[in-house]
Amino acid sequence: MSIKLTDEQLMIQTMVRDFAREVIAPTAAERDKTKEFPAENLKQLGELGFMGMMVPPEYNGSGADTISYVLALSEVAYACASTAVVMSVHNSIVCESILRYGTEDQKQRFLKPLATGEIIGAFALTEPNAGSDPVRQTTKAVRDGDSYILNGTKRFITTGKNAGVIIVTVKTDEAKRHKGISAFLVKKDTPGLSVGPLEDKMGLRGSDTVDLLFEDCRVSAKDMLGEEGEGFKIAMTGLDGGRIGIAAQSVGVAQAAFDAAVQYAKEREQFGQSISRFQGLRWIIADMAVEIEAARQLMMSASAMKDRGENYTAQASMAKLFSSEMVNRVTAKALQIHGGYGYIKEYPVERYYRDARVFTIYEGTSEIQRIVISNHVFR
Numbered sequence: 001m002s003i004k005l006t007d008e009q010l011m012i013q014t015m016v017r018d019f020a021r022e023v024i025a026p027t028a029a030e031r032d033k034t035k036e037f038p039a040e041n042l043k044q045l046g047e048l049g050f051m052g053m054m055v056p057p058e059y060n061g062s063g064a065d066t067i068s069y070v071l072a073l074s075e076v077a078y079a080c081a082s083t084a085v086v087m088s089v090h091n092s093i094v095c096e097s098i099l100r101y102g103t104e105d106q107k108q109r110f111l112k113p114l115a116t117g118e119i120i121g122a123f124a125l126t127e128p129n130a131g132s133d134p135v136r137q138t139t140k141a142v143r144d145g146d147s148y149i150l151n152g153t154k155r156f157i158t159t160g161k162n163a164g165v166i167i168v169t170v171k172t173d174e175a176k177r178h179k180g181i182s183a184f185l186v187k188k189d190t191p192g193l194s195v196g197p198l199e200d201k202m203g204l205r206g207s208d209t210v211d212l213l214f215e216d217c218r219v220s221a222k223d224m225l226g227e228e229g230e231g232f233k234i235a236m237t238g239l240d241g242g243r244i245g246i247a248a249q250s251v252g253v254a255q256a257a258f259d260a261a262v263q264y265a266k267e268r269e270q271f272g273q274s275i276s277r278f279q280g281l282r283w284i285i286a287d288m289a290v291e292i293e294a295a296r297q298l299m300m301s302a303s304a305m306k307d308r309g310e311n312y313t314a315q316a317s318m319a320k321l322f323s324s325e326m327v328n329r330v331t332a333k334a335l336q337i338h339g340g341y342g343y344i345k346e347y348p349v350e351r352y353y354r355d356a357r358v359f360t361i362y363e364g365t366s367e368i369q370r371i372v373i374s375n376h377v378f379r
């Protein structure tokens with residue numbers, strides 16, 4: 001890796017790598033089968049300081065930088081992509097948004113328990129008819145005294161069932177475009193909030209994805225995050241960080257698929273020798289190694305820019321676009337190298353292939369990343 005890591009970054013990486021490979025990885029295949037939420041793993045990640053990684057110690061966080069965070073997230077994704085997506089949305093979008101826009105009272109009430117992993121956070125932007133174009137969302141919040149009344153449906157919400165608090169974006173002013181969108185912190189069990197059935201997904205099956213239904217759901221005005229009309233900016237800023245997280249997930253899953261493919265190639269013999277001796281296969285492995293390293297460098301450079309306080313929107317989109325497309329190519333090649341064994345569940349590679357498929361879709365499709373990048377080029 002060209003960037004020299006600090007002792008602290010290396011220590012964090014080693015610690016999470018050991019934990020992820022010893023504790024999280026052994027149950028990943030079972031979770032994929034049963035769709036069981038990795039509650040215990042997340043609790044332990046919280047105890048180790050990985051659920052409030054970039055939150056300062058005064059709010060119970062670890063005060064780590066983004067580079068440490070992406071290293072940790074990649075290691076968790078290497079072991080179990082379902083656990084990693086929960087950790088990613090929680091740290092990158094939920095904790096960071098409250099840290100950035102929350103009042104002191106909100107930080108005390110929400111950020112502190114989030115940062116220890118006592119509760120897990122979710123982010124609800126998407127709706128049945130507003131995915132890539134979230135400005136067209138229709139969930140409404142109408143002021144009523146000291147509260148707002150929320151009505152509408154949010155769709156495909158990661159951790160929607162298991163979260164203790166959800167950042168929900170809503171329209172507070174129909175007449176204004178993105179400036180008519182606000183964000184609220186909504187607690188689980190708030191009357192009027194109900195959770196739809198679990199989606200039966202192709203991959204990331206241990207992470208719950210659900211609809212959230214708001215029916216006359218009353219939320220205190222003091223739980224508005226940021227100012228009225230700031231919801232879209234909060235979401236976009238959160239997604240900048242989130243997209244680096246998806247790059248980290250992609251790098252982790254790709255590395256796992258790569259290591260599995262190399263191991264298999266060394267062991268498998270055909271035509272009287274290890275298949276790793278065939279040049280056709282060695283070139284595929286070389287290309288995979290280059291792609292993973294390129295993605296890792298993009299992830300690291302976007303993280304370093306964020307840590308330096310620079311505008312990193314385009315870099316985050318580049319890292320997300322390249323890494324998520326890369327992991328789809330790499331897992332497909334890893335599966336091919338496994339031959340028939342790649343297609344059966346006894347080997348982990350088919351799970352990597354399925355888990356990776358959504359990375360080019362969520363937190364902004366590849367097409368949306370190209371819009372963000374080209375807008376920066378032509379601005």
Ligand code: CAA
Pocket residue numbers: 089123125126131132133134135156157158178232233236237239240313362363364365368371372
């Ligand atoms: N940071 C801060 N502000 C930003 C911003 C950013 N990255 N991007 C846009 N904005 C601001 C703009 O400055 C502008 O504000 P002003 O008017 O004050 O200048 C405002 O937002 C509107 O900007 P645009 O006109 O560019 O907005 P748009 O409607 O054209 O949309 C878009 C831009 C990039 C296409 C955006 O809609 C987008 O990112 N779409 C994809 C949505 C998405 O990623 N959804 C994922 C769902 S969440 C998820 O998947 C999580 C999970 O569970 C895993």
